[in-house]
Amino acid sequence: MDTTIETPQPKYRIGKTPTPDGLYPVTVDGQLVGHIYRWHGEWWARVIGQTVDWQYSSREKAAAALETAAASKDKPTGASQAEGIAAAGIVPWLHPRMKPTRRNILAAGIALGRLVELAWEPLHGYPGSDNRWQLRCLVCDQTVMRWWSHLRGRNGDPTPRPVWRHEGCIALEKQAARVADLLPMPTSTCPCEVAHPTEREAVHELLVEAERARRAGDTESLRTHLVRLLGPCPASSARSAVMAELAEKRRKQA
Ligand SMILES: [Zn+2]
Numbered sequence: 235m236d237t238t239i240e241t242p243q244p245k246y247r248i249g250k251t252p253t254p255d256g257l258y259p260v261t262v263d264g265q266l267v268g269h270i271y272r273w274h275g276e277w278w279a280r281v282i283g284q285t286v287d288w289q290y291s292s293r294e295k296a297a298a299a300l301e302t303a304a305a306s307k308d309k310p311t312g313a314s315q316a317e318g319i320a321a322a323g324i325v326p327w328l329h330p331r332m333k334p335t336r337r338n339i340l341a342a343g344i345a346l347g348r349l350v351e352l353a354w355e356p357l358h359g360y361p362g363s364d365n366r367w368q369l370r371c372l373v374c375d376q377t378v379m380r381w382w383s384h385l386r387g388r389n390g391d392p393t394p395r396p397v398w399r400h401e402g403c404i405a406l407e408k409q410a411a412r413v414a415d416l417l418p419m420p421t422s423t424c425p426c427e428v429a430h431p432t433e434r435e436a437v438h439e440l441l442v443e444a445e446r447a448r449r450a451g452d453t454e455s456l457r458t459h460l461v462r463l464l465g466p467c468p469a470s471s472a473r474s475a476v477m478a479e480l481a482e483k484r485r486k487q488a
């Protein structure tokens with residue numbers, strides 16, 4: 235007779251390699267049951283096939299919740315639900331977990347404009363300054379994870395910290411010249427079919443329109459505005475500079 239007592243040992247495994255989006259796969263008996271990720275200091279769990287995220291205080295708790303949910307074929311319990319976070323972003327340049335508020339749009343626009351100047355290509359939307367951002371280094375074509383808080387520089391000096399691009403890139407002394415070679419000719423006027431604003435007044439008006447659309451729940455209009463505010467453009471540096479001015483002005487008023 236088998237007298238072994240079943241101990242509720244956790245069976246989940248957390249994958250070591252995150253998805254491009256920073257989500258860690260969680261498996262139970264080799265079956266994918268969901269993903270967990272760190273976001274603004276908390277751990278979040280998302281059951282496979284669901285679009286709602288659940289918040290926990292540790293990665294182990296988040297993974298355990300996915301295991302329990304898989305066993306009961308039910309929603310995770312004991313957690314608060316992420317408020318209004320859709321699984322899919324409205325536009326590819328703003329991370330789905332970033333609400334398209336004026337503040338976030340400005341932060342994303344500034345970051346995206348600067349990335350072009352630094353020869354980085356974002357592989358997903360702007361995730362906020364303190365979350366991992368998967369970027370392609372255009373100098374050497376490798377994909378790496380960086381934090382915008384490091385790339386944006388400090389105290390008004392826009393030089394990334396550290397200056398060294400990343401492990402495995404070309405020699406440091408050759409990097410600046412290579413970046414300069416890669417940069418497109420800067421232009422202050424947008425030549426695109428979809429007009430991207432580069433004048434202060436036009437950017438401001440579009441931000442007001444975007445905020446109005448967001449509050450009204452008008453996703454289609456919001457998308458149109460976000461394409462113009464954040465979409466790639468040869469004049470993205472000019473647009474980004476205007477956005478930096480607007481963000482700065484708001485900070486001083488606050
Ligand atoms: Zn590189």
Ligand SMILES: [Zn+2]
Pocket residue numbers: 424425426428429430466467468469
């Ligand atoms: Zn344009």
